[in-house]
Amino acid sequence: MKRNSLLFVIILSVSVVLASWILSAAVTPKDVNKALEPFYQTLSYILNAYYQKDEINLNKLMDSAIDGLVKGLGDDFSYYENPEEMEEKQIELEGEYGGLGIEVTYDSEYKAVKVVSPMYGTPAWRAGLKAGDRIVTIDDQPVSEMEYMEAVRRLRGQPGSTVRIKILREGVDSLLTFELVREKIQIIPVKHTFVETSKGRIGYTLITRFGAKTSEEMAEALNEIFQKGVKGLIIDLRDNPGGYLNSAIEVASYFIDKGVVVKTKNGYGIEEVYESKGNNYPNVPIVVLVNKGSASASEILTGALKDYQIAKVVGQKTFGKGSVQTGFPLSNGGTLYLTTAHYMTPSGKDIHKIGIDPDVFVEEATSTARQSAAVDYTKKIIELDMNDPYIIKGLEVLLEMVK
Structure with a gap:
């Protein structure tokens, strides 16, 4: 009953938000309702027919659904951060964390973490990472099999610890391998x-x-x-x-x-x-x-x-x-x-x-x-x-x- 109540709240919330915004959008309410039907059907089948339905984490399902919805835009600069990821972001906003010193985004074409910029003076900068580099493995684990923020968290860690990454660089035929030692990142702008x-x-x-x-x-x-x-x-x-x-x-x-x-x-x-x-x-x-x-x-x-x-x-x-x-x-x-x-x-x-x-x-x-x-x-x-x-x-x- 609790799961069904939560589902009802989610559907109701989506409907209210859509109703308030749809008037100014390029699609009609009928178009939106039709597009949402498969989503509601899928969610209903999962909650009722999935073998391990008692172990379903509805919050994780919603996080994945929202994340997938945004990625469907094909815009590398639009993204979703769940509550845990927002907590991680706060660490960066405080200005100190253990990491490599790179600004990154998600590359949907290559399913990789794309380097926007190595921060001046950091381990990534000194090693020679460049804007446009695509990180495809982290400690020999394919980034394509990770969620974006999982990959970001794997790149961070305790100062002094080592991370091994492989990158795809434009104009270079083979993957480049870097072993970097994380440092305390404290940027003076x-x-x-x-x-x-x-x-x-x-x-x-x-x-x-x-x-x-x-x-x-x-x-x-x-x-x-x-x-x-x-x-x-x-x-x-x-x-x-x-x-x-x-x-x-x-x-x-x-x-x-x-x-x-x-x-x-x-x-x-x-x-x-x-x-x-x-x-x-x-x-x-x-x-x-x-x-x-x-x-x-x-x-x-x-x-x-x-x-x-x-x-x-x-x-x-x-x-x-x-x-x-x-x-x-x-x-x-x-x-x-x-x-x-x-x-x-x-x-x-x-x-x-x-x-x-x-x-x-x-x-x-x-x-x-x-x-x-x-x-x-x-x-x-x-x-x-x-x-x-x-x-x-x-x-x-x-x-x-x-x-």
Whole structure:
């Protein structure tokens, strides 16, 4: 009786939500009811005819059903997190956890975990993992046989423990194997330093992600940079997977006197415009460094500075994540994250799955491994690798802009 009552509540809840939204959708209530019939029939057969029906976990059935429903969209950026997964996410939001240091998403085509970006300075970054890499096995277990969040949890673990992964990389015929030692991931989002050149001092800032404190830490870095006096500025957004929209707008406002920073357009064609909050710093020549791992909020900043010709973009084409995800809390404690809009640059360009082309292209470094000595991600002030081809080209372009 309890199971049937819960089923009735679920059906009733679905019906109420659908009734309130269906009026503005492209399908009719009749279409929806017809589409749901096989689902209700399947659930009824499972609850009544399955051999081990007394061991059925209805919550797990619903989690799988919702997850499968969202995956049917074919959108790698829309996803469902059940209550346990939401708990896991909170660990990351606190800023400290044992792991490899990669932003990932689910790749439905390959049934793999796709690397959006390795976080600067982390074990994954030092080992040479790249944006676009697809993790196909974790400790010799196929990812295709796991649920997405199970795979994410397997990648995390106690600092000091080892995980073995195999990845599929575009342009490489065989699988690549990595054995990585998990570390305590504690990301400091903004780092800075100075470079002395023949034309004077150049400021350098590295933004690793757009979190809750990024704009505040960027302001602190810029205050120190401009207090010491600089002829130009490099903003390094390589391998920055993005983050909060508001954070990107606040950072962009430090450089844009006035005007649109970014626009969003939802599925109904309604646009929302976000404008600069005002420039607080001197206008100096700027170069923005990007690569294939520069995504989402980092593309908002890049696109705005490029559209206004405030900065020249140096590096490679960016990732192309121009979609907005909205979280919808569900009655079971889970959250449904749906793509509800697309970002557009101030000039109106939708860069989703397209990316932003650099003004000056840089070939990828030939070495897959990076030196760990210069990438302590717990530091705010860092030393630059002056053999880095991006830094070399960025300085070359910037010095041409300095009068």
